[in-house]
Structure formats: structure tokens, C-alpha cells
Amino acid sequence: MSRDEVLVSTDWAEQNLNTDGVxxxxxxxxxxxxxxxxxxxxxxxxxxxxxxDHVRRDFVDRTGFSELLSAKGIGNDDTVILYGGNNNWFAAYAYWYFKLYGHSDVRLLDGGRKKWELDGRELTKEEPSRSATKYVAQEPDRSIRAFRDEVVDAIDNQNLVDVRSPDEFSGKLVAPAHLPQESAQRGGHIPSAINVPWSKAANEDGTFKSDDELRKIYGEAGLDDSKDTIAYCRIGERSSHTWFVLRELLGHSNVKNYDGSWTEYGSLVGVPIENPSEQQEA
Amino acid sequence: MSGCGAPEQTATAVSEDTDQVIVAGRVRSGEQPVGNAFVRLLDSSGEFTAEVVSSAEGDFRFYAGEGTWTVRALHRDGSGQSDVAASGPGVHPVDVAVA
Structure with a gap:
């Protein structure tokens, strides 16, 4: 997968605001x-x-996703350009989600909303009007989504990449520092996980670093690219950002996002946890 | 399940009686508050910890841990940063000037 097929620049975006099929x-x-x-x-x-999903802890099912995109006026053949705030965390999550349901051409706006704003480009409050479509989602692609039992089995066997901040990894914080500190029952991280905060992969303006820089970062952190990889964070959106980097930019073949992430793992009964900050205090 | 979107940004304490370690303040350019600035909290090694967008009044707020932090603001009109030591629960004020 080349960078051109999964990322667009703000310049490209501005030139293609009215392009049919985008x-x-x-x-x-x-x-x-x-x-x-x-x-x-x-x-x-x-x-x-x-x-x-508003009842179960899961995302909307195949029918729900089909209905949602139909109502938004998005067709199966459209090129969908996703962007958002928080350095594209939620846009990366949506990218992963679109891929899970088999959308063929979806891309991220490099730098997201932040880069667009820093560039001083136009924003509008005008709501677009798009005709409804008959979108048909595919069966979910389980090869890119990890569940808890797989994660436990991956300890000491696969690459586990914890993409939260160092203080969350060490158990000192249980949520990102822009949120009140409420989260899972326990702090810490999954044993054998390496800590490569998502932010290592991004420049200050929210754009992704170059492929060479990215390869160096994950190589130096000890990611073994001969092994399968599971990325996680707290609720699965920052890890979507890293999933995007490893699979879509660097082309690693078997990378899964664990969207249950720490809010699930840190509340499971009986699973192993490493908590360096707790050990320091003991 | 609470997501990762930041709550409304206010620099003044909702309640000073808190068990949280809060780093809060305002982004300014001269005497003027700067809204819509991207404000990040960096730990003592310079590692990114969190980022919020300042409110229309320039306010930002982080739920940090104890320690020494750097708050860095980036805006179309400039950037700047300030350091703050958070010694325990309560609100630790810090303003950031961008130029």
C-alpha cells in the first residue's frame, strides 16, 4: 500500500472539494x-x-453501517476522505472501521482538521446536501480486529504495541491527561507490550512522519516485523492511528487493532498486568 | 464509556476541592486571549501527553499527574510554551504567550 493511496494532503483536498466521487x-x-x-x-x-451501538459495547452492525452511509449520501464507489480533530484519532478509527466493513477507497487527510486550520483554509457552517444512496457494507473483516482472548494469547508471542503516553503505560495515569482520571479498574499495561506513543508517528502539525522516520521509530522500539502485531490504547482510537501507520503506511501484513483496549483489559479479572508505578511505590 | 474528546476548556477551577492534579491556564497574544490554539502537555522528557484546543477565551485544562510539565501552544499566528510544576492535587495555573 503506498502512501498516495491512503493519504491526501490539504492542498489536494482543497483542489478536490467539488470533484465527483470524492x-x-x-x-x-x-x-x-x-x-x-x-x-x-x-x-x-x-x-x-x-x-x-447504544446498547452493547460494540460498534454498529453491518446493516446499521449500510444504513448510516446510505443516509449520509456515501456510495460504495466513492473515494471517502476522512479527517477530524485530536490529530485525526477518530478519523483513523473511522478509517479502520470503513476498512472493516470493506469500503474500497478510503483515505485520511494528512494532518486532519488541525493542519487545515493551521493552513488558514476555509471552514463553513453550511450543511451539505447529498442524495441518499443504497450503500452495502461487506461482512466485517476480523483480520484487522483483535478481541481480548487473542490479546492474552499474544503476551510474549506477538508484538503488543501500547500507544498511550508513558505515564498511562506506567500506570501513573489511567486516562489521557486532557480527561478526568476515570477509567479501567486497574492501571498499567499488558505484559510484554512495548510503549510507542501514537504521537511519535506524527509531526506537531498532525501530519504523519516520513516512512523512513516511522520505520526507525518502531525498529528502535523493538517491533519485530516478522511477528503479528496488536495495537491498543484506552478505547481504540489512538491505536487506530498506529494501526494505520503500521499496516497502511509501512505495509506490515498482520496488524490488528484491539478496540477493547485498556478500558476492557484493565477491568478483566485474573489477567496479568504490569504496573511499574505501583511497584515503585510498594 | 467516556471517550477521548476533551471536556469544555476552562482555566478556572470548577471546584478547588479536587483530588485531581490539574494544570490549567490561558493562551495569550499580548493581552488578548487566543482561542482555537492547539495546546499540548509535554512531560519532563518532552514526550507528548495530551492535547486540547483552547476555548474562545483562550482557556485550557489538563488532568496531569504530579511532576514538571511543559505546556506548548500552536496557533496559525504563532507558538509559545511555559513550564509548570504540579506538586499535588489542585489547580496549578500557567499561561502561555504565543508570538
């Missing part, structure tokens, strides 16, 4: 960002209300 979609958890101004023509995808 649909821009902003993905945020907090949709007030979209409502206060978005890329002209972009549709809104609400991470919490539209992409998550």
Missing part, C-alpha cells in the same frame, strides 16, 4: 467542532452516536 467526512466525538465550521461539503460522522 466525499469528505469529518469524524469527531464532539460534533460541535463540525457545527462551528467544517471543510466545505464535508458530511458529519458522530463517533459516539453514529458509530457505536
Amino acid at each position: 466525499v469528505f467526512a469529518e469524524v469527531d466525538e464532539d460534533t460541535t467542532a463540525y457545527d462551528n465550521g467544517h471543510i466545505p461539503g464535508a458530511v458529519k460522522l458522530d463517533w459516539r452516536n453514529e458509530l457505536q
Whole structure:
């Protein structure tokens, strides 16, 4: 997979705002960002209300995803350009999600909303009007999604990449520092995981680092590219960012995102946990 | 399940009586508050820890741990950073000037 097939620049985006067959979609958890101004023509995808099942802890099923994209006016043959705030965390999550349901041409806007804003490009409050489609999602591709039992089996056997900040990895914090500290029952990380914060892969303006820089970062951190890899974070969106880097930019073949992530693992009864900060205090 | 979107950004404490270690303040350019700045919290080794967007009043807030932190702001009109030591629960104020 080459970078050109999965990423577009803000320049490219601006030149293709009105191109037939190209649909821009902003993905945020907090949709007030979209409502206060978005890329002209972009549709809104609400991470919490539209992409998550409201009853079970899971995302919407195949029928639900088909109905959602149909209502948004996105067709199976459209090139979907995803972008969002938080350095594209939720856009990367949506990218993974679109791939899971078999969308053929989906790309990320490199740098996301942040780069677009830093460039001083146009934002509008005008809602786009798109005709409904008859979108048909594929069966979910389980080869890119890890569940908890696989994660436990991967300890000492596969690459486990914890992409949270060092203080979350060490158990000092249980959530990212922009959130109140409420999360799983226990802090720490999965034994044998390496810690490569998602932010290592991004420049300050939110764009991805070069392939050479990325290979060096994961190589030096001890990622063995002859092994399968599972990435995780707290709720699975930062790890989607790293999943995108490893699979889509660097071309690693078997990379899964564990979307249960620390909120699930840190609340499981009986599984092994490493917590360096707790050991220091003991 | 709470997601990863930041709560509304306010620099002033909702309640000073907190068990959380809070680093909060305002982004300014001269005397003017700077909204929509990308504000990141870096740990003592310079590692990224979190990022929020400042409110229209320039406010930001992080739930950090104890330690020494750097707050760095990036805006179309400039950037800047400040250091702050958070010694325990409570609100540790820090302002950041961008130029």
C-alpha cells in the first residue's frame, strides 16, 4: 500500500472539494467542532452516536453501517476522505472501521482538521446536501480486529504495541491527561507490550512522519516485523492511528487493532498486568 | 464509556476541592486571549501527553499527574510554551504567550 493511496494532503483536498466521487467526512466525538465550521461539503460522522451501538459495547452492525452511509449520501464507489480533530484519532478509527466493513477507497487527510486550520483554509457552517444512496457494507473483516482472548494469547508471542503516553503505560495515569482520571479498574499495561506513543508517528502539525522516520521509530522500539502485531490504547482510537501507520503506511501484513483496549483489559479479572508505578511505590 | 474528546476548556477551577492534579491556564497574544490554539502537555522528557484546543477565551485544562510539565501552544499566528510544576492535587495555573 503506498502512501498516495491512503493519504491526501490539504492542498489536494482543497483542489478536490467539488470533484465527483470524492466525499469528505469529518469524524469527531464532539460534533460541535463540525457545527462551528467544517471543510466545505464535508458530511458529519458522530463517533459516539453514529458509530457505536447504544446498547452493547460494540460498534454498529453491518446493516446499521449500510444504513448510516446510505443516509449520509456515501456510495460504495466513492473515494471517502476522512479527517477530524485530536490529530485525526477518530478519523483513523473511522478509517479502520470503513476498512472493516470493506469500503474500497478510503483515505485520511494528512494532518486532519488541525493542519487545515493551521493552513488558514476555509471552514463553513453550511450543511451539505447529498442524495441518499443504497450503500452495502461487506461482512466485517476480523483480520484487522483483535478481541481480548487473542490479546492474552499474544503476551510474549506477538508484538503488543501500547500507544498511550508513558505515564498511562506506567500506570501513573489511567486516562489521557486532557480527561478526568476515570477509567479501567486497574492501571498499567499488558505484559510484554512495548510503549510507542501514537504521537511519535506524527509531526506537531498532525501530519504523519516520513516512512523512513516511522520505520526507525518502531525498529528502535523493538517491533519485530516478522511477528503479528496488536495495537491498543484506552478505547481504540489512538491505536487506530498506529494501526494505520503500521499496516497502511509501512505495509506490515498482520496488524490488528484491539478496540477493547485498556478500558476492557484493565477491568478483566485474573489477567496479568504490569504496573511499574505501583511497584515503585510498594 | 467516556471517550477521548476533551471536556469544555476552562482555566478556572470548577471546584478547588479536587483530588485531581490539574494544570490549567490561558493562551495569550499580548493581552488578548487566543482561542482555537492547539495546546499540548509535554512531560519532563518532552514526550507528548495530551492535547486540547483552547476555548474562545483562550482557556485550557489538563488532568496531569504530579511532576514538571511543559505546556506548548500552536496557533496559525504563532507558538509559545511555559513550564509548570504540579506538586499535588489542585489547580496549578500557567499561561502561555504565543508570538
